[in-house]
Amino acid sequence: MSEQRRIRVLLAKPGLDGHDRGLKVMASFLRDVGMEIVYLGLFQPVENIVDSAVQEDVDIIGLSTLDGGHVPIAEDIMKLLGERGINIPVVMGGIIPDEDIPILNHIGVREVFGPGTPIKKITESLQRLASSNRH
Amino acid sequence: MSMTEGKRYSTSGIPLSGHYTPEDIKDMDYSQDLGNPGEYPFTRGIFPLGYRKYVWQNAQISGYGLPEEANAREKYLLQKGQISFEGRASINFAFDNVCQNGYNSDHPLGKYEVGTGGIFINCLQDAELLFDGFDLTNLNVGFIIDTPGPIILAIYLALADRWGVPWDRLRGIVCNSPWRRYYTGTTLCFPPEHALRVAADCIVWSAKNVPNFNTNSLNGYDSREGGATAAQEMTIAISPAIEVAQKCISMGGDVDEFIPNFNFFLSFHNNFFEEIAKIRAGRRLWAKIVREKLGAKKDKSCWMKVHLQTAGCTLTAQEPLNNIARVAIQCLGACISGVQSISTDSYDEAISLPSEETVRVALKTQKIIEHESGLPDVVDPLGGSYYVEYLTTEMEKTIQEYLDKIEAMGGFTKAIQSGYMETEVANAALKFQREVEGGQRVIVGVNKYVENEPVSVKPFRVNPRVREIETERLRRWHQERDNQKVREALEGIREAAIKDEILMPRYVEAARLGATLGEMMDVLKSVFGVYKPKNLLGTI
Numbered sequence: 070m071s072e073q074r075r076i077r078v079l080l081a082k083p084g085l086d087g088h089d090r091g092l093k094v095m096a097s098f099l100r101d102v103g104m105e106i107v108y109l110g111l112f113q114p115v116e117n118i119v120d121s122a123v124q125e126d127v128d129i130i131g132l133s134t135l136d137g138g139h140v141p142i143a144e145d146i147m148k149l150l151g152e153r154g155i156n157i158p159v160v161m162g163g164i165i166p167d168e169d170i171p172i173l174n175h176i177g178v179r180e181v182f183g184p185g186t187p188i189k190k191i192t193e194s195l196q197r198l199a200s201s202n203r204h
Numbered sequence: 205m206s207m208t209e210g211k212r213y214s215t216s217g218i219p220l221s222g223h224y225t226p227e228d229i230k231d232m233d234y235s236q237d238l239g240n241p242g243e244y245p246f247t248r249g250i251f252p253l254g255y256r257k258y259v260w261q262n263a264q265i266s267g268y269g270l271p272e273e274a275n276a277r278e279k280y281l282l283q284k285g286q287i288s289f290e291g292r293a294s295i296n297f298a299f300d301n302v303c304q305n306g307y308n309s310d311h312p313l314g315k316y317e318v319g320t321g322g323i324f325i326n327c328l329q330d331a332e333l334l335f336d337g338f339d340l341t342n343l344n345v346g347f348i349i350d351t352p353g354p355i356i357l358a359i360y361l362a363l364a365d366r367w368g369v370p371w372d373r374l375r376g377i378v379c380n381s382p383w384r385r386y387y388t389g390t391t392l393c394f395p396p397e398h399a400l401r402v403a404a405d406c407i408v409w410s411a412k413n414v415p416n417f418n419t420n421s422l423n424g425y426d427s428r429e430g431g432a433t434a435a436q437e438m439t440i441a442i443s444p445a446i447e448v449a450q451k452c453i454s455m456g457g458d459v460d461e462f463i464p465n466f467n468f469f470l471s472f473h474n475n476f477f478e479e480i481a482k483i484r485a486g487r488r489l490w491a492k493i494v495r496e497k498l499g500a501k502k503d504k505s506c507w508m509k510v511h512l513q514t515a516g517c518t519l520t521a522q523e524p525l526n527n528i529a530r531v532a533i534q535c536l537g538a539c540i541s542g543v544q545s546i547s548t549d550s551y552d553e554a555i556s557l558p559s560e561e562t563v564r565v566a567l568k569t570q571k572i573i574e575h576e577s578g579l580p581d582v583v584d585p586l587g588g589s590y591y592v593e594y595l596t597t598e599m600e601k602t603i604q605e606y607l608d609k610i611e612a613m614g615g616f617t618k619a620i621q622s623g624y625m626e627t628e629v630a631n632a633a634l635k636f637q638r639e640v641e642g643g644q645r646v647i648v649g650v651n652k653y654v655e656n657e658p659v660s661v662k663p664f665r666v667n668p669r670v671r672e673i674e675t676e677r678l679r680r681w682h683q684e685r686d687n688q689k690v691r692e693a694l695e696g697i698r699e700a701a702i703k704d705e706i707l708m709p710r711y712v713e714a715a716r717l718g719a720t721l722g723e724m725m726d727v728l729k730s731v732f733g734v735y736k737p738k739n740l741l742g743t744i
């Protein structure tokens with residue numbers, strides 16, 4: 070894979086949670102720093118997220134949840150990726166209690182960004198994940 | 205220092221001077237622009253005696269888990285002093301995402317969110333458990349649900365029938381305000397033109413049949429949480445109010461009969477004086493619109509009744525106790541503005557659903573202002589302030605400009621369909637966050653005075669077996685009812701939807717026979733179709 074290629078990030082809200090302010094702002098910010106965004110937005114079944122990630126050849130899957138469904142959502146998406154042998158790093162953001170972060174990490178979510186995380190920290194983290202996955 | 209160096213603006217873009225003088229309000233006419241409290245145009249408040257007669261209603265938003273669990277939380281809040289007007293019990297239910305989208309709890313799309321962000325009412329049995337032990341004649345209940353709202357009200361009416369409570373003794377509100385759903389927090393319900401009809405159907409019918417129940421909550425709050433400015437928020441509340449009122453009139457509704465059942469749901473954000481000016485300007489503008497544009501004759505029709513929630517989006521996950529200060533300031537501002545009902549956010553809401561302890565602190569914050577600040581003694585204490593009157597007038601102008609712009613587009617439904625509203629809100633959110641990232645906007649504990657310490661709040665957990673238990677209850681419910689009669693009642697709804705006939709009594713009949721929310725919504729969706737979210741990002 071060429072080093073020149075821009076990082077491609079898929080952004081989606083799984084389930085029925087309608088709070089999309091944070092994810093929309095994130096999409097714009099990541100575009101500002103030169104990443105390509107595949108914005109799926111609201112109401113995405115996990116199957117659709119995985120299918121789109123493959124079709125769009127993204128480097129990272131970013132999911133946002135604010136209504137408490139983060140653990141079962143993470144379990145379902147990691148299971149599906151595993152069954153299909155797909156190795157794309159998954160990150161999550163939204164209202165997620167600190168004590169759930171180790172649980173999500175254990176399931177396979179690479180990074181969890183809580184409210185108020187500086188954008189610089191998120192972009193650096195995504196760059197690191199994307200490049201380590203390409204080598 | 206030059207004049208320009210100190211230039212500051214309110215969040216809605218109104219230029220601010222260092223101080224104000226009589227010169228800034230010289231064009232103001234007391235009786236025409238303000239009037240005494242309780243007098244048209246109600247800038248200073250809708251009641252002459254303000255909180256001396258009616259202290260605001262405590263309306264903590266709550267609801268999670270199984271109906272009996274939500275019932276227990278409401279009893280807890282009641283015991284801690286959550287009351288409505290004339291000593292009634294006050295309940296304000298949030299609904300989970302599954303219910304908001306018109307699905308029953310056992311629907312495959314509801315896998316992650318049953319009972320997590322609110323309650324569900326799938327059928328009459330859920331309503332019975334939810335209100336168990338409450339006297340419906342001594343209750344003010346809020347159903348914070350939009351497109352499926354009329355069906356939730358119908359299930360509540362079926363419950364009242366079963367318990368022998370006359371409908372005119374019921375008080376409360378069903379939000380029934382689908383418009384907000386298309387520009388933020390979208391739901392998988394009908395396209396806007398059909399949603400307008402379903403909402404108006406409920407408003408017109410209920411004005412005659414459930415006369416003391418509010419049937420429309422004009423929502424600015426969600427747009428504000430999504431990023432809108434104060435002026436945009438008020439515009440987004442008022443603009444669809446005009447459109448739905450006109451729709452109700454076209455369906456034969458009498459404006460003086462139905463419009464007193466409108467209520468406004470607004471936010472109080474962090475720019476203290478602008479928020480107060482927003483509410484005062486909104487009251488004045490709405491009164492004029494109702495009288496001049498909608499042709500109402502009665503004073504009561506011109507009241508902008510406000511339920512206000514403190515701004516959840518201003519709460520931080522960092523140093524959560526700081527949120528108590530934020531909520532107290534916002535709540536104080538709300539009281540100064542003279543609103544009718546307040547929901548104070550709990551300090552852990554950037555982390556999880558509120559626990560009993562945190563919601564108690566939020567409720568007691570209201571009680572402290574009521575009893576320990578002297579605020580309820582005098583109505584509209586800032587009336588006549590050079591600054592606040594200047595800001596009120598400027599806010600009114602800014603809101604009017606937005607309203608004119610939306611009217612020029614063909615109205616609020618058109619503004620939704622074109623994507624204008626969604627882009628406006630997304631842009632405002634983006635601008636705000638850029639200012640936070642750039643440090644021009646300070647949020648204490650987030651981008652300045654940052655502490656590197658772990659969050660100390662224990663997150664509240666919802667019972668993880670809710671969906672499983674409710675799925676089993678629904679299975680039994682289906683077995684025990686007369687399915688032939690339910691099918692006929694659902695056909696009745698379909699026919700009324702196709703023929704443009706009144707829907708509300710059809711839902712009530714179906715609910716009485718055991719039809720579920722999901723079944724009734726499926727029938728309506730099959731006639732009206734389902735809206736697809738546009739997912740528009742900011743363009744700035």
